[in-house]
Amino acid sequence: MHIIKISWLYAIIILSVSLQTQANENPAHNTELQALIDTSSQSELWKDTEWLNLLHYQGGPDVTNFLSQVDDPVFFNAKDGKTNPKNELKETLISLYATNTANHNEHAQCRNIARFNWLKQKYPNSFKQTPHIECKQYNEWRKEVPEEKVSLIFPAYHLNSPSSMFGHTLLRIDPAENEQGSTWLSTAVNFGANIQNSDNSIFFAVKGLAGGYSGTFIVAPYYEKIKEYNRQENRDIWEYPLNLTPAETKRIVLHLWELKNIKFDYYFFDENCSYRLLELLQVARPKLKLIQQFGLTAIPIDTVRSIEQADLMTDTIYRPSQTTSINYLLNKLNKSQQELVLKISKDAQLIHTDNFLQYNKQIQHIILDTAYRYLRYQQNDSGRSEPNAKNSYLLLDAINKTDNFSSPKITFTESQRPEKGHLSKRLAVTAGEYNDQSYMQLDFRMSFHSLEDNLEGFLEGAQINIGSLSLRATEDESQLQHLDLIDIFSLTPRNDFFQPLSWRVYTGLEQQLINGRDHLTAHVTGGAGVSYNAWPSSSIYGMFTARLESSSQYTQAIEPAIGISTGLLQHFSLGTAHLELSGEEFYHDEFRHRLKYIQNINLGRNHAIQLSALRQRQTGLYFTEAQISYHYFFH
Amino acid sequence: MKRLVSSTLLLLASSSAFAVAPGGGGCGWGNALFEGQSGPAPHILAVTTNGTSGNNTFGMTTGTNGCNTSGALGYSGKSMLASVMDEFSEDAAKGEGEAMTAVSVAMGVSPEDRAHFAQLTHSNFSSIFPSQDVTADQVYASLQEMMKSDTQLAKYVI
Numbered sequence: 001m002h003i004i005k006i007s008w009l010y011a012i013i014i015l016s017v018s019l020q021t022q023a024n025e026n027p028a029h030n031t032e033l034q035a036l037i038d039t040s041s042q043s044e045l046w047k048d049t050e051w052l053n054l055l056h057y058q059g060g061p062d063v064t065n066f067l068s069q070v071d072d073p074v075f076f077n078a079k080d081g082k083t084n085p086k087n088e089l090k091e092t093l094i095s096l097y098a099t100n101t102a103n104h105n106e107h108a109q110c111r112n113i114a115r116f117n118w119l120k121q122k123y124p125n126s127f128k129q130t131p132h133i134e135c136k137q138y139n140e141w142r143k144e145v146p147e148e149k150v151s152l153i154f155p156a157y158h159l160n161s162p163s164s165m166f167g168h169t170l171l172r173i174d175p176a177e178n179e180q181g182s183t184w185l186s187t188a189v190n191f192g193a194n195i196q197n198s199d200n201s202i203f204f205a206v207k208g209l210a211g212g213y214s215g216t217f218i219v220a221p222y223y224e225k226i227k228e229y230n231r232q233e234n235r236d237i238w239e240y241p242l243n244l245t246p247a248e249t250k251r252i253v254l255h256l257w258e259l260k261n262i263k264f265d266y267y268f269f270d271e272n273c274s275y276r277l278l279e280l281l282q283v284a285r286p287k288l289k290l291i292q293q294f295g296l297t298a299i300p301i302d303t304v305r306s307i308e309q310a311d312l313m314t315d316t317i318y319r320p321s322q323t324t325s326i327n328y329l330l331n332k333l334n335k336s337q338q339e340l341v342l343k344i345s346k347d348a349q350l351i352h353t354d355n356f357l358q359y360n361k362q363i364q365h366i367i368l369d370t371a372y373r374y375l376r377y378q379q380n381d382s383g384r385s386e387p388n389a390k391n392s393y394l395l396l397d398a399i400n401k402t403d404n405f406s407s408p409k410i411t412f413t414e415s416q417r418p419e420k421g422h423l424s425k426r427l428a429v430t431a432g433e434y435n436d437q438s439y440m441q442l443d444f445r446m447s448f449h450s451l452e453d454n455l456e457g458f459l460e461g462a463q464i465n466i467g468s469l470s471l472r473a474t475e476d477e478s479q480l481q482h483l484d485l486i487d488i489f490s491l492t493p494r495n496d497f498f499q500p501l502s503w504r505v506y507t508g509l510e511q512q513l514i515n516g517r518d519h520l521t522a523h524v525t526g527g528a529g530v531s532y533n534a535w536p537s538s539s540i541y542g543m544f545t546a547r548l549e550s551s552s553q554y555t556q557a558i559e560p561a562i563g564i565s566t567g568l569l570q571h572f573s574l575g576t577a578h579l580e581l582s583g584e585e586f587y588h589d590e591f592r593h594r595l596k597y598i599q600n601i602n603l604g605r606n607h608a609i610q611l612s613a614l615r616q617r618q619t620g621l622y623f624t625e626a627q628i629s630y631h632y633f634f635h
Numbered sequence: 636m637k638r639l640v641s642s643t644l645l646l647l648a649s650s651s652a653f654a655v656a657p658g659g660g661g662c663g664w665g666n667a668l669f670e671g672q673s674g675p676a677p678h679i680l681a682v683t684t685n686g687t688s689g690n691n692t693f694g695m696t697t698g699t700n701g702c703n704t705s706g707a708l709g710y711s712g713k714s715m716l717a718s719v720m721d722e723f724s725e726d727a728a729k730g731e732g733e734a735m736t737a738v739s740v741a742m743g744v745s746p747e748d749r750a751h752f753a754q755l756t757h758s759n760f761s762s763i764f765p766s767q768d769v770t771a772d773q774v775y776a777s778l779q780e781m782m783k784s785d786t787q788l789a790k791y792v793i
Contacts, residue, residue: 177746184719184737223719223737376721379669389669393767400728400760 032129033097037090045122046086050286054115054255056264056279057085069271069279071214072263077108093119101131110135114254114283138257145187145219146175147253148246150284152277152313153188154238154304155229156418157459159490164235165464166448167300167418169274172222172239173249183239184223189256191217191276193266215266215276217259230321232380237319238418240304242312248284255283270296274303281307288312293635297424299447302635304419318412322377326497328410329370337367342496344371345378346387348394368399369407374497421457422606422633424448432627441472441481441627451489451569452576452600453631454608461491461502461531461539461569468508480520482510491541491569493533502531502541504565513618514553521551527565537571547584554588561586575600575608592618606633667768668724712742716778717771724764724774730757742778743791751787 045051052060055076056069068075068082076082078091092115095108109116110133120127151172158164171189193213229235244252265271275298278290293306307313320328330338337359344350344367351357356364372395375388399405414420430441446467449458465488470481487506494500504527511518529543547561563584570577577600583593594616601609608631616623716723719734726732731753739752756763756778763769763777782788 182733182736182740184733185740223734227719227722372725376669376725384667384670389667389767392669393764396724396728396764397761400757405729 030097030129032126033093036093036123036126039123040089040093041086046089048122050118050283051089051115052085053279053282053286054118054258055081055085055088069264070262071265075258075262077112096127097130099131101133104134105137107131107133107135109133110138112258113138114251114258117251117254141257142253145253145256146173147250148176149174150242150244150249150252151183151186151317152240152242152304152307153225154240154300154418155225155233156236156238157462157464158233158235159459159462159464159488159492164233165488168229169277169300169303170225171252171277171280173253176246184221184226186222188220188222188225189217189252189277189280190220190225191215191264191273194263213266214263215271215273216261216263217256217276219256226319230319231376234321234323234377234380236321236324238304239317239319240307240313241315241317242281242307243314244281244284244312252280252284255280270294270298272298272300274298274300278303278306281312297447299424301418301421302424305423305635308419316412316417318410318416320410320412322373322380323498325410326370326373326377329366329373329407330497332366332408333363333370337363338496341367341370341374344368344395345374345391348391348398351395351398365402365405365407368395368402368405371395372399415456418457420605422449422454423635424633425635426453426631426633428610428629428631430627430629432625434625435623437474439472439474441470441629443468443470443629445469451491452578452598452610453633454600454602454605455571455576456605460571461489461493463487463489479511479518480509482508484508484510491531491539493531493539495533501528502543503528504543504545512549512551513621513623514551519551519553521549523547523549529565534568539569540567541569542566545582545584549586556588559586559588561590575602590619592616607631608633667770668764668774669721669767712738712778713771713775715741716775720771720774726753727756727760727763730754742782744788748787748791751785752782755781755785755788 040046046063047061052066057066058069059065059067063084063086066083066085070076070082073082076088076091077095078084078087081088081091092108092112095112096116096119098108101107104110109130113135151174153170153172155164155168155170157167170191172183173187173189174183175186193215226237229237264276275291275294278294278298282288282290288310290303290306290310294303330341333341340350340355344356348371351368356367359367372392375392375395379385379388424447426443426445428441428443428445430443432439432441445465448464448466449462450465451461451463465484466486468482468484468487470483472479472481484506485508487508489504489506491502492498492500505525507524509520509522512521513519514521525545525547527543527545529541531539531541534540543565545563545565547563549559549561550557551559561584563582565580565582567578567580567582578596578598580596581593582596583591585591594614596612596614598610598612601611603609610629610631612625612627612629614623614625616625716738719737722732722734723738726735735753735756736749739749742752744752759777759781763774763781779792783792
């Protein structure tokens with residue numbers, strides 16, 4: 001009885017509210033519109049996946065549980081459009097019939113062109129009485145944007161810029177005919193945060209992570225992205241043509257126009273570039289279920305994998321970065337030829353001397369090409385330099401005057417493919433012994449890759465871990481062994497051509513032996529130094545480190561320490577070995593040092609066995625730890 | 636978690652040295668060859684957002700940054716050339732490449748004539764690029780001259 005009463009009351013409220021909006025909006029007396037509102041309401045069209053995708057709704061299935069990811073009132077027609085897909089549909093219909101046509105470009109038929117298009121397909125016999133609107137800006141824009149094919153673009157990892165540590169994704173829309181295989185003039189579709197130049201860079205990282213920025217879609221020529229990633233940031237680009245049909249591609253293009261200057265919330269870890277692209281793909285092909293696979297994090301390469309698993313990919317194309325190309329060419333030369341490349345890059349006239357002419361044509365071509373590329377690389381981050389410009393010109397001129405100039409082209413191997421690498425999350429079960437105490441340990445890592453993990457598909461010498469947790473249990477007690485928030489270890493080898501810094505930053509909580517027993521201490525540890533390729537597949541490093549430690553056991557709130565760390569990383573075919581000797585001295589005179597050896601044995605893509613041994617001295621006592629772990633990688 | 640991670644990343648971001656390059660200026664038509672990269676997005680601005688700064692456009696602005704910011708604009712051979720002149724000079728020296736193709740497309744050269752355009756640019760490299768100080772304006776003028784005196788390409792000269 002009560003229920004009936006309430007629903008009557010509800011109906012009356014709805015009726016009066018809708019009567020009111022109808023009174024406000026002039027076109028409501030239009031019979032065709034009224035019929036559309038009735039039909040769509042009866043068939044519950046607002047529940048249609050395509051509608052929900054176009055408005056970026058999440059939640060449901062009750063009408064009260066929806067929330068659109070769009071954070072911009074302009075995007076919606078109903079006042080409560082962000083939370084009410086049903087009202088939004090009705091108000092959209094009314095807006096499409098709006099007779100206020102002073103500014104055609106701002107009319108719903110133009111602003112909401114994808115929604116309009118979808119509704120026209122749903123009701124092909126309606127929309128005969130809508131006002132005639134000319135979407136001039138849209139039509140001009142469309143002349144420039146192709147609509148035939150879509151590729152997923154993955155600029156790979158770039159450790160020295162935190163936003164790029166996990167890679168990045170964007171879409172590229174191609175015309176039917178890729179001008180002789182070139183995609184330079186294709187359209188890149190990129191989702192990123194809106195930043196004002198006046199923003200203080202210190203607050204910038206925090207805002208980006210915490211959601212202080214809004215994100216929008218940006219459409220730009222693809223060659224700008226090639227220059228940005230391949231040349232300026234020296235990141236390899238992986239391109240995956242997708243099997244979207246021209247009709248599906250067109251849906252993305254239409255929807256993009258709706259998203260012009262529309263703001264979304266931007267969060268670095270989940271609602272990021274990759275997440276938004278999945279939404280676009282679902283607009284293109286509504287039956288795809290991509291975004292529901294991502295909750296806490298949407299790591300770009302994981303979204304690439306989900307697209308691969310949805311059978312969307314048709315091919316893989318590799319665009320090596322400038323440094324990848326230079327290193328590839330350098331590997332074709334012997335030591336003295338490499339030295340000559342360096343000399344020529346400083347004085348291009350040397351190509352007319354016997355130093356250069358003694359070599360055969362093929363080697364000469366490689367030397368010319370490498371020296372030229374190296375000069376261009378040197379200017380990636382700087383403005384014009386006269387000696388560089390002069391030498392670059394002389395080399396180009398020489399290349400031009402060389403008959404049948406040819407330089408080897410780099411191709412990728414299967415083991416380089418980033419989407420084939422181990423999955424991002426890791427679970428480990430460990431059995432170990434600490435002095436004479438045996439223990440079991442459970443480890444979980446949210447993401448992403450450690451130096452010792454299977455290298456296939458990852459950048460050599462690049463460790464990025466976010467959120468790892470270890471719980472240890474002995475016979476007597478169990479404890480949180482450590483909780484790492486961030487752990488980044490970047491080993492980039494130096495040679496005659498490249499002199500990068502190697503560095504490390506990690507922070508979190510870990511057990512430390514203080515006053516005779518374990519105490520959970522907070523710490524921030526960082527280091528900077530150098531690394532070298534001593535021999536193939538190896539890396540020797542040394543760095544100075546600094547550490548801040550905080551524990552209730554200390555008299556000072558924060559205890560600082562400085563130290564050194566040195567190690568050897570060696571990749572074998574069966575796995576990776578890592579030997580490290582490190583030590584630090586605290587301000588309160590405590591001295592710690594440790595020797596650690598880790599041997600990883602890969603068992604296929606997502607499984608590994610890891611052995612490790614540790615000998616350490618702390619507060620004057622020696623400890624030995626040995627453990628064996630089984631690692632399982634999953635998504 | 637988000638907050639904790641934020642503050643840690645802040646530490647990281649402020650401790651590593653990110654080059655803040657000045658914004659790119661003008662359309663680049665007066666730029667000399669090998670101008671180097673002076674933009675477009677200062678590195679620090681891309682730290683956690685993958686965003687770009689300033690003139691966000693939603694169109695195919697084939698001009699370099701700061702050149703055109705108002706929505707859709709047609710390709711023009713000249714602005715395309717100014718944007719990719721370094722890459723184009725390399726392709727001209729070598730006789731082929733994607734920058735070469737992109738410039739020929741932007742200049743309106745039909746697919747069947749693009750190989751010829753590339754070949755001709757290659758053999759005229761020294762006159763199109765007489766020195767490292769040549770500007771995009773001059774290169775464009777030379778290309779127009781070259782096409783004008785070629786029976787196959789003359790029809791593409793504006």
